[in-house]
Amino acid sequence: MAPDQPRPVSILLDCDPGHDDAVAILLALGSPQVRLLGISTCFGNCAVEDATRNAQRVLALAGRADVPVAVGAAGPLVGDVALGNYVHGVSGLDGPPLPEPAADPVAEDAVAFLRHRLLEAAEPVTLVVTGPMTNAGRLLRDHPEVADRIAEVVFMGGSTERGNHTPTAEFNTYADPEALDVVLRSGVQVRMVGLNLTHQALATPEVVERMRAIPTGIGRTCAAWMGFFGDSYHRLWEFDSPPVHDPCTIAALVDPEVIEWREAFVAVELDGTWTRGTTVVDLHRRYPDQPVNAQVAVRLDADRYWDLVIDALHRLGDAP
Ligand code: RIB
Ligand code: CA
Numbered sequence: 001m002a003p004d005q006p007r008p009v010s011i012l013l014d015c016d017p018g019h020d021d022a023v024a025i026l027l028a029l030g031s032p033q034v035r036l037l038g039i040s041t042c043f044g045n046c047a048v049e050d051a052t053r054n055a056q057r058v059l060a061l062a063g064r065a066d067v068p069v070a071v072g073a074a075g076p077l078v079g080d081v082a083l084g085n086y087v088h089g090v091s092g093l094d095g096p097p098l099p100e101p102a103a104d105p106v107a108e109d110a111v112a113f114l115r116h117r118l119l120e121a122a123e124p125v126t127l128v129v130t131g132p133m134t135n136a137g138r139l140l141r142d143h144p145e146v147a148d149r150i151a152e153v154v155f156m157g158g159s160t161e162r163g164n165h166t167p168t169a170e171f172n173t174y175a176d177p178e179a180l181d182v183v184l185r186s187g188v189q190v191r192m193v194g195l196n197l198t199h200q201a202l203a204t205p206e207v208v209e210r211m212r213a214i215p216t217g218i219g220r221t222c223a224a225w226m227g228f229f230g231d232s233y234h235r236l237w238e239f240d241s242p243p244v245h246d247p248c249t250i251a252a253l254v255d256p257e258v259i260e261w262r263e264a265f266v267a268v269e270l271d272g273t274w275t276r277g278t279t280v281v282d283l284h285r286r287y288p289d290q291p292v293n294a295q296v297a298v299r300l301d302a303d304r305y306w307d308l309v310i311d312a313l314h315r316l317g318d319a320p
Contacts, residue, residue, distance in 0.1 A: 046092025137179025
């Protein structure tokens with residue numbers, strides 16, 4: 001880092017790779033503004049065993065098997081397991097062949113791993129969550145003493161508008177609404193990156209061509225991932241180009257200007273017959289007695305976003 005550059009933001013990434021989680025991992029690894037301390041995995045796009053293997057394969061692809069990976073929750077705090085293989089394929093990261101994992105997961109489970117990394121860090125760490133909130137919810141429920149070691153939770157989930165997994169609920173918040181409720185009530189600073197934002201992060205043919213033009217295996221792999229992911233989004237939700245959700249959380253830490261935020265009271269529905277997992281985002285203070293508890297992403301500078309992603313992929317080069 002140049003001497004006048006701010007120190008990198010230290011992060012722990014809790015994820016369910018997943019094509020867009022995989023790009024988020026590469027964005028974090030390829031951005032000098034971010035220091036990835038470790039990854040914890042969660043059920044979501046696929047079973048947690050598959051999400052763990054996928055995270056390790058992405059790290060092997062980037063030549064970063066040194067990044068520790070901890071295995072997390074196989075299901076939500078309450079209720080049934082919802083999986084997203086219908087979007088991400090049988091493996092959870094279908095598409096091009098990937099290197100085999102080059103290391104084993106750490107012996108600790110995700111909650112113990114996150115707790116230890118937070119307590120041993122010299123200063124508070126940013127917790128980025130791009131899958132169901134289960135690991136973070138369990139961490140804050142069972143170990144509230146770590147709350148002041150978390151600089152903020154930046155999560156991809158929910159929406160100020162409609163859902164995707166159900167007409168009103170986004171997948172990550174649908175998969176474990178109780179865990180999100182714990183985090184929203186914890187007093188930890190929260191930034192929410194919902195579908196209303198990530199649907200501005202479309203991997204258009206021009207973006208995919210920029211990925212493909214990167215003369216490395218990483219560039220070709222990301223372009224191929226967009227192909228599979230794009231086919232799913234066209235088949236399921238009639239998108240012409242897929243919204244690449246999860247890297248938006250990392251981009252906000254790489255370049256604070258890339259996203260515009262609004263403060264709001266945010267709640268998650270736990271009981272609705274048709275609306276369980278829906279986020280209620282009060283952008284206009286219609287519940288004046290409810291406290292503001294989150295910053296909500298509302299506008300993306302898509303050109304800057306994709307420049308950040310492409311620059312990071314270039315910086316990674318090819319695994320040694
Ligand atoms: O609804 C989109 C979110 O659910 C993304 O994080 C995607 O990876 C899945 O986890
Ligand atoms: Ca995800």
